[in-house]
Amino acid sequence: MLATNYRGPYRIRASQKPDPVIEHPGDAIVRVTRACICGSDLHLYHGLVPDTRIGHTFGHEFVGIVEEVGSAVETLKPGDRVLVPFNLFCGSCFFCQRELYSNCHNTNPEATAVGGIYGYSHTTGGYDGGQAEYVRVPMADVGPYKIPEDIVDDDAVLLTDALPTGYQAAEMGDIKQGDTVVVFGAGPVGIFAAKSAWLFGAGRVIVVDHVEYRLDFVRRYARCEIINFREVGDVALHIKKMTDWLGADVCIDAVGCEASGSLAQTITGRWTMLQAGAATALFWAINSVRKAGNVSIVGVYGPTFNAVPIGNALNKGITMRMNQAAVKRHVPHLIEHIRQGHLNPKEIITHRVPLEEVSDAYHIFSSKYDNCIKTVLIPPRAGSARATATSVIH
């Protein structure tokens, strides 16, 4: 089959690999019809995630058709159209029993801090991902969600990570009616966090970034205020001025370890890797939130350590909540929001690219060319979806 193949930092290609096989009676094989590139895939692509092996197939946001199921699978059958949450989870361990699906203890032998994630290095279990024609989906009765008839694939693929993560970010902020919510990062997750903040009754939503086209997009799409941090001098000071000098009620970090905006963080976090990525957004979030406010983190950081002003967090009495999204617990609820027209996830898709052009698709997304917000890769055997793919290089 054709699959993405990581070759080293900034190098990826599509090449032939053996088809995946059933390795456990609970497995299914899914034929992928759409797979997104995620902002967190860029951390892998840039070589920042430990134990990312050459030959690895990325991709944790995908939908497809069940091709084959293992002998123990009861609820899925070949032909079912499914969305597959990015978390691999067993359903029965201590954490799954508490609906903490992203913290499953039974799917990742290599690290205990995080459960399994498709196509996200051996630090998250060593599973090949969905930027391929086929993918092995373990615990097929637990993870995948059958896509209802009235939900299109373009919406469904955003329910595998970006939308639930943005929604959970807003939810973890414990927003109360009238709260001022500041979202750091105008990528897909930040866009959905801003959009979700209104559902929780926010009074003001402000998004911070420096990429002008993304700020433009989020201002229209989520009807929020925007701050280009390159234009305002000090961000925390600017936010205090905007909030009667108190600070925001809720700050959301939807950026993670590859933030721009602070030379010291960039040098120590991205160039020399003295810390696990640049923690600029989290630094700003802690310093911009009001005393006793909430900071919610969904941006991804490495496993070692980061420079954040934890002393300020203590003195301000901040509540911090963070987790990888437990995707499946949000899916039914978010489908209702889509049905009622509150959320239109597919509108953020800017690029539909044939899988063969994965090298260029990653480069465009990573360099933020061509007003790129969300890229969907479409494999050769995607069926009718294949007709919607357009080349990014011709």
Add this chain to the structure above:
Amino acid sequence: MDTVTAQRDLAEQRRHPHHHGHVDYERQIDYDLNRHSPSLEELQRIPGWGSDLDKKNRPAVPMERTPPRFIHVTAGQPVQQAQTVEVFCSPERPGITPLFGTAQPPKWLSGSMRRLAYKLPENDLRHWLMLLAADRVNMVEGIVDDLAHGHVPNVLGEMGIRAELRHNPAGLVRKALIATAVVGGILALRNRRRHY
């Protein structure tokens, strides 16, 4: 603070010696910034505004919910997956997990480095630094492996040079000029050294 304001504040204090509140609070506020929330009527025009205000509608409140919803829960631990390739296991757990990935089993020098790294717990920084070092070694092994299979890797292609050409030709020219200048400079220096 300018003298006019200072004199005004002193006069104010003399007039109201027991006044502890802000006499001129508004002076502190930067009027250039819009700091006012939209009205409730304006907010309600946003699709879905406030529809999840009631915590009962929030899927993650409470944060931990037992029993889990929306999944097909089977009794007991999942059946153990048969181990067909070498899979590393964090020392911070009792043994291998029932489910695991079998992609890219460890091999070559990077594989040995990773094997050593997994002898250390996740709590030990060296564990992660050794894995990152192994990743860099693995990158070189990848090129050697490509060549060994008769495949000369198209490194520029893998880095997306066609997209760069189409979307940032000026930047590509600049990068090419810088690269030429650096290489040219190094060659010129070497030539000079040879002459003396």
